[in-house]
Amino acid sequence: MTMKNMSKIGIIGAMKLEIEQLINHMTIHDKQEIAGSMYYCGCLHNKKIVVTCGGVGKVNAASSTQILISQFNVDAIINTGIAGGIKRDVKVCDIVISTDVTHHDVRKDQMVSCYPHQASFMSDERLITLAEDTIKASSYESDYHIGRIVSGESFISDPATKNQILEAYEPHCVEMEGAAIGHVSYLNKVPFVVIRCISDNADDNATMSYETFETIAADQSSKLVMDMMKNL
Numbered sequence: 001m002t003m004k005n006m007s008k009i010g011i012i013g014a015m016k017l018e019i020e021q022l023i024n025h026m027t028i029h030d031k032q033e034i035a036g037s038m039y040y041c042g043c044l045h046n047k048k049i050v051v052t053c054g055g056v057g058k059v060n061a062a063s064s065t066q067i068l069i070s071q072f073n074v075d076a077i078i079n080t081g082i083a084g085g086i087k088r089d090v091k092v093c094d095i096v097i098s099t100d101v102t103h104h105d106v107r108k109d110q111m112v113s114c115y116p117h118q119a120s121f122m123s124d125e126r127l128i129t130l131a132e133d134t135i136k137a138s139s140y141e142s143d144y145h146i147g148r149i150v151s152g153e154s155f156i157s158d159p160a161t162k163n164q165i166l167e168a169y170e171p172h173c174v175e176m177e178g179a180a181i182g183h184v185s186y187l188n189k190v191p192f193v194v195i196r197c198i199s200d201n202a203d204d205n206a207t208m209s210y211e212t213f214e215t216i217a218a219d220q221s222s223k224l225v226m227d228m229m230k231n232l
Contacts, residue, residue: 005006008048008192008232010074011225012064012130014056015175017215018081022051034067039074039161045229050074054177057153064156065184076127076191079181081227082217083173083196084151090198091110092122092213095144095224096172096174098123098132098194101182104174105152120148121182124191134227142197147172149194152207157200171197190193197221 013019028042039062040051040189050072054064062080068074083096090096101119102111111119128146134145150171156162165174178194185192199216 006075008050008074009117009229009232010065010072011049011051012061012068012076012079012177012181013052013055013076013081013218014054014060014061015081015218016053018218018222019053020166021219022049022080022109022226025226026051033065033152034071034108036175037064039067039072044226047229047232048201049229057176058151058180060186061180065181066188069184069190071190074190075122077181077193078127078225078228079178079187079192079194080221081175081177081196082214082221083175085173085201086150086162087145087147087170087172087200090145090172091143092198092222093142093217094198095135095140095220096149096196097128097144097146097198098149098178098182098196099128099147101149101151101194102169103152103179103181103183104150104171105167108168113114116183116187118186121179122193122208122216123182123193126195127191130191130228131224131232134224134231137231138221138227140224145171145172145232149196150174151176190202195221196222
């Protein structure tokens with residue numbers, strides 16, 4: 001599949017604030033509610049997109065991803081949202097583009113021994129390049145990083161857990177949906193990338209930082225996805 005074959009893009013955010021800017025800027029042609037989530041079908045910068053707020057957590061994310069693929073026949077998936085920084089050089093409001101995603105709350109040997117026998121799920125190189133080229137060509141005040149993103153069913157807010165995740169997986173950031181989106185995309189042979197902007201450092205100050213920066217970070221991630229549609 002070339003970029004030209006990516007004629008319809010599915011975009012997932014876990015929370016309303018993560019997709020608000022996309023909804024506000026796109027031209028909506030149709031809305032459908034499926035399994036409790038609303039799917040907004042329309043165009044942005046003359047690109048066909050389907051945007052949904054899938055809900056927090058990996059099960060919700062997996063459900064929304066499969067619906068985008070099976071019901072709306074999207075050609076690629078982009079996950080937009082916020083995350084907790086893990087690596088020391090990843091700062092609040094920095095952007096992270098996924099090289100691959102995995103579950104930090106599933107044993108590594110189980111990931112490999114059980115179907116689909118993958119230690120992690122690789123993001124699409126063309127979408128990674130598109131995101132990076134878009135950042136370089138636009139005005140972004142924050143730094144960006146390309147690296148692993150890990151997901152689990154809990155908000156990380158203590159140094160001990162953060163350090164365990166860092167030691168085991170060496171991710172750039174942690175969140176609660178991306179691995180499920182990558183997992184389902186892999187099963188369906190649909191290219192994907194996860195775009196996250198850092199709202200906190202997944203430590204003792206995570207809750208306070210999150211409350212301060214969640215909207216700023218969500219808007220920054222959405223801005224990048226919108227700019228990517230210009231260049232797709």
